[in-house]
Amino acid sequence: QKEVEQNSGPLSVPEGAIASLNCTYSDRGSQSFFWYRQYSGKSPELIMFIYSNGDKEDGRFTAQLNKASQYVSLLIRDSQPSDSATYLCAVNSGGSNYKLTFGKGTLLTVNP
Amino acid sequence: DGGITQSPKYLFRKEGQNVTLSCEQNLNHDAMYWYRQDPGQGLRLIYYSQIVNDFQKGDIAEGYSVSREKKESFPLTVTSAQKNPTAFYLCASSYRDPNYGYTFGSGTRLTVV
Numbered sequence: 001q002k003e004v005e006q007n008s009g010p011l012s013v014p015e016g017a018i019a020s021l022n023c024t025y026s027d028r029g030s031q032s033f034f035w036y037r038q039y040s041g042k043s044p045e046l047i048m049f050i051y052s053n054g055d056k057e058d059g060r061f062t063a064q065l066n067k068a069s070q071y072v073s074l075l076i077r078d079s080q081p082s083d084s085a086t087y088l089c090a091v092n093s094g095g096s097n098y099k100l101t102f103g104k105g106t107l108l109t110v111n112p
Numbered sequence: 113d114g115g116i117t118q119s120p121k122y123l124f125r126k127e128g129q130n131v132t133l134s135c136e137q138n139l140n141h142d143a144m145y146w147y148r149q150d151p152g153q154g155l156r157l158i159y160y161s162q163i164v165n166d167f168q169k170g171d172i173a174e175g176y177s178v179s180r181e182k183k184e185s186f187p188l189t190v191t192s193a194q195k196n197p198t199a200f201y202l203c204a205s206s207y208r209d210p211n212y213g214y215t216f217g218s219g220t221r222l223t224v225v
Contacts, residue, residue: 034213043202043216044155051211088155092210098143098162100210104154 002027004091006103014111019076021106023089026070031094033065033072038086038105048074079110114139118203118217124225125190125197133188133220135203141215142208144186148172149200158201161186162208190222198224 003026013019021035032051036044050056050063050072062075072091076083086105093101116137125131135144143162147155157170161180175194180186186205190197200221204214 032211032213036213041200043219045216046213049213090213094209098206098209099145099157099160100206100214102155 002030002091002093002101004089004101004103006087006089006106008104009107010109011106012109012111013079015079015081017079017110019079019083019108019110021074021076021087021089021108022071023073023091023103024071025089025091025101027091027093027101028067028070029093030067030070030091032092033063034090034092034100035061035063035072035074036088036090036102038088040085044088076108079108081110081112084108084110116203116205116215116217118201118220120220121218123220123222125222126225128192130189130191131222133190133201133203133222135186135188135217136184137205137215137217138184139205139215140183141205142183143206143210144180145204145206145214146170146176146178146186146188147202147204149202155202158188197222 035048038044048063050065056063060077064073088105089103090100119134145160146158159178161167177189203217206214
């Protein structure tokens with residue numbers, strides 16, 4: 001059973017701080033990794049994806065991947081109240097199983 | 113603009129009724145998926161389809177049915193056999209190998225009255 005684990009939170013950070021969201025996965029053969037943001041009552045939207053070990057930056061967001069340790073993280077710099085949402089980690093294990101496996105999400109609250 | 117459209121946005125079902133949720137995409141994606149989300153819960157996979165005229169059960173398929181007669185369309189029927197259907201239903205699509213991730217529709221909120 002392929003698993004993706006996230007702390008459910010809530011993670012609370014002050015405005016302007018760095019928010020760090022973590023995700024671990026069980027399938028060592030996993031190939032691609034995604035972070036989705038979901039506002040309350042809305043559908044998930046893709047904000048970052050990463051395939052290779054290391055860091056990938058896009059604006060205030062940085063995704064970090066460490067395949068040896070089987071974790072992927074999302075850093076949000078200069079956190080804003082509008083970043084308050086649930087963040088879902090998703091993993092593609094590749095092979096013939098063409099599905100993403102989602103974690104249950106971490107609720108982030110950014111306090112003004 | 114390419115996208116994935118779910119309708120209706122809100123749906124009310126009486127006890128014993130079947131209802132059908134619509135999902136249409138114009139992204140030329142091969143694969144389509146249906147998820148259910150309950151308050152405070154993650155996404156649970158109901159059904160998925162990787163090609164036309166073929167679909168597979170997900171983790172919670174009981175009480176649901178689907179069809180995939182066209183590449184663009186993947187409707188979900190919530191049958192009367194689904195005893196607790198009140199939830200937020202999300203449709204998604206992707207290329208057959210989802211290395212670019214999923215695109216989600218805006219969701220349908222189903223309530224039993």
